[in-house]
Amino acid sequence: MSKIDPLALAGAKSKGKRPYFLETDVERLTNIVLVLAQELAVVRERTDTLERLLEQSGVLTRQEIETFTPTKQQADERGAWTQEYLARVFRVLQQEREALHTQEASSEEVADELAKV
Amino acid sequence: MSSLVSDKPKAEPARTYDGPPDYRVVGQHGMYPHLSHDEISRFNFLAHMNRHLSTQIMPGVKEAFDARVEPKFAAANGRGFKDRHEVRKALLKDSLFQWWSALRRATMETRQQAGRWVTLRQADQLNAKAKALTEHDQRLKLNPDLPLPRYVEAIDHHCMPGSYHTELTDGDVTGPCNYDIGIFATTGGMLGRYNDGGGQAIAAWVKETLPDLKPKRILDIGAGLGHNVLPIAQAFPDAEVVAIDVGAPMLRYGLARAKTMGVDNISFVQGDVSDLSDLADESFDMIHSCMFLHETSYASMPKIFAETHRLLKPGGIVFHVEQPQYTPEMPLFEQAMRDWDAFYNNEPFWTKMHEVDLDSWMVSAGFARDKLMHSGVAAVVDPDVFPQAAKDTKQEDYGRKAAWHVVGAVK
Numbered sequence: 001m002s003k004i005d006p007l008a009l010a011g012a013k014s015k016g017k018r019p020y021f022l023e024t025d026v027e028r029l030t031n032i033v034l035v036l037a038q039e040l041a042v043v044r045e046r047t048d049t050l051e052r053l054l055e056q057s058g059v060l061t062r063q064e065i066e067t068f069t070p071t072k073q074q075a076d077e078r079g080a081w082t083q084e085y086l087a088r089v090f091r092v093l094q095q096e097r098e099a100l101h102t103q104e105a106s107s108e109e110v111a112d113e114l115a116k117v
Numbered sequence: 118m119s120s121l122v123s124d125k126p127k128a129e130p131a132r133t134y135d136g137p138p139d140y141r142v143v144g145q146h147g148m149y150p151h152l153s154h155d156e157i158s159r160f161n162f163l164a165h166m167n168r169h170l171s172t173q174i175m176p177g178v179k180e181a182f183d184a185r186v187e188p189k190f191a192a193a194n195g196r197g198f199k200d201r202h203e204v205r206k207a208l209l210k211d212s213l214f215q216w217w218s219a220l221r222r223a224t225m226e227t228r229q230q231a232g233r234w235v236t237l238r239q240a241d242q243l244n245a246k247a248k249a250l251t252e253h254d255q256r257l258k259l260n261p262d263l264p265l266p267r268y269v270e271a272i273d274h275h276c277m278p279g280s281y282h283t284e285l286t287d288g289d290v291t292g293p294c295n296y297d298i299g300i301f302a303t304t305g306g307m308l309g310r311y312n313d314g315g316g317q318a319i320a321a322w323v324k325e326t327l328p329d330l331k332p333k334r335i336l337d338i339g340a341g342l343g344h345n346v347l348p349i350a351q352a353f354p355d356a357e358v359v360a361i362d363v364g365a366p367m368l369r370y371g372l373a374r375a376k377t378m379g380v381d382n383i384s385f386v387q388g389d390v391s392d393l394s395d396l397a398d399e400s401f402d403m404i405h406s407c408m409f410l411h412e413t414s415y416a417s418m419p420k421i422f423a424e425t426h427r428l429l430k431p432g433g434i435v436f437h438v439e440q441p442q443y444t445p446e447m448p449l450f451e452q453a454m455r456d457w458d459a460f461y462n463n464e465p466f467w468t469k470m471h472e473v474d475l476d477s478w479m480v481s482a483g484f485a486r487d488k489l490m491h492s493g494v495a496a497v498v499d500p501d502v503f504p505q506a507a508k509d510t511k512q513e514d515y516g517r518k519a520a521w522h523v524v525g526a527v528k
């Protein structure tokens with residue numbers, strides 16, 4: 001095993017105080033979004049390679065992909081996946097909405113309560 | 118077939134493509150690391166990101182400057198801008214400049230991470246390869262006791278973690294290897310297959326300017342991993358070339374890389390070019406630096422210039438290749454934009470170096486004023502594969518444009 005751990009070191013900070021141009025949290029989020037955009041491009045390019053190779057080897061044509069129409073059953077399955085996906089992504093908003101209708105104690109308050117003798 | 122799907126003949130492309138080539142055109146020398154499909158895609162994305170920033174977003178910064186930054190400043194102060202620093206400070210309050218800057222910085226950091234991942238995950242193989250190529254080779258001369266100049270040690274230039282000198286392990290070359298493989302992403306492919314568009318331009322310029330020069334010995338100061346000295350060594354195959362740098366990993370990688378590219382007339386020597394007392398007076402016919410002075414200091418520059426004067430043979434030529442100086446003719450907006458890398462991409466001395474009168478510094482070092490020379494060079498790249506830097510009018514990337522000024526002298 002190498003002594004060099006790429007996971008820990010690849011993202012190392014460069015020496016020198018980092019400037020921020022936006023509100024720090026907005027800029028942090030921007031950095032996260034940029035990397036997600038990068039990784040989406042990576043996946044997109046890989047899919048593109050796949051399609052071209054499959055076409056080259058005669059497995060399918062890209063025209064078949066473009067003209068693919070899911071059956072009712074397939075469309076339902078895909079729709080369900082998209083719904084689950086969105087539910088995951090927007091969990092925080094769902095919970096925000098649920099909280100509107102409740103009056104709940106915080107863990108700290110519950111802890112205090114449970115410590116009462 | 119669904120009615121949504123047309124059976125019309127294939128549409129013509131909506132526009133002709135004009136952008137960076139696929140990363141795979143980058144030259145694969147023998148020290149090149151393995152890059153997976155996804156790793157290549159990351160560099161493709163980053164090259165596009167940089168080009169998008171410079172061609173689509175940066176022009177908006179100029180528009181915002183004209184439309185609101187400058188008028189606002191004039192209204193508030195009853196006068197125009199005094200200098201580039203006032204311009205920059207006013208720009209910092211503008212949201213388009215802020216967003217462009219935040220994304221540019223983020224792209225640079227993301228590029229470093231992408232490249233470091235590639236080289237660090239195969240560090241042992243890369244380091245072993247470099248060792249096999251350089252061990253017992255007299256052309257690699259390292260000096261582990263050499264003190265690091267403060268300006269190298271103080272900050273990691275262009276946000277490259279570990280800069281030019283850090284060794285994560287004995288014989289480490291992962292730093293320079295990361296530098297090498299990621300230049301494509303930072304420049305959008307503007308420096309050519311081997312990132313040597315600058316060196317090729319220099320070689321062509323020397324041959325054109327001094328057709329009778331047959332240098333026997335050539336010195337490159339601050340040569341880095343040798344990108345730009347290779348084409349010069351190739352242009353003068355009978356010359357003995359000495360490439361000096363303070364960073365041991367750069368030199369180690371540089372020699373290994375050069376050997377796999379079949380360039381054998383360069384020695385890679387570790388030294389601080391403000392004191393080259395090991396080298397004899399008047400022992401070089403040509404001495405040059407490429408994109409080097411802006412990473413030094415006011416204290417060292419006169420020493421460096423004096424050393425070049427001492428080391429140069431009478432009749433020999435010295436020159437420095439850099440981005441243009443800030444002269445009164447250069448608009449303050451352009452100066453402020455060119456300063457971006459100084460303040461926000463860890464190139465602190467950039468702003469200071471670009472305001473001095475290099476001619477006077479050369480004269481103080483002993484060169485005759487009437488023997489000074491000035492010129493300009495633009496990256497030479499393979500036009501079949503890369504958008505040609507000089508002709509690419511769409512890309513005004515200020516300090517990162519692949520075109521430089523040359524200031525030099527004949528002794």
Ligand SMILES: C[S@@+](CC[C@H](N)C(=O)[O-])C[C@H]1O[C@@H](n2cnc3c(N)ncnc32)[C@H](O)[C@@H]1O
Pocket residue numbers: 266269281315338339340341342343344345361362363364367388389390391406407408409412413417
């Ligand atoms: C921006 S790089 C330029 C590399 C190369 N000339 C090129 O064209 O790509 C600057 C290099 O100068 C080196 N350097 C900085 N100060 C130095 C000094 N005093 N003596 C020798 N090398 C130095 C750094 O280690 C770094 O490799």
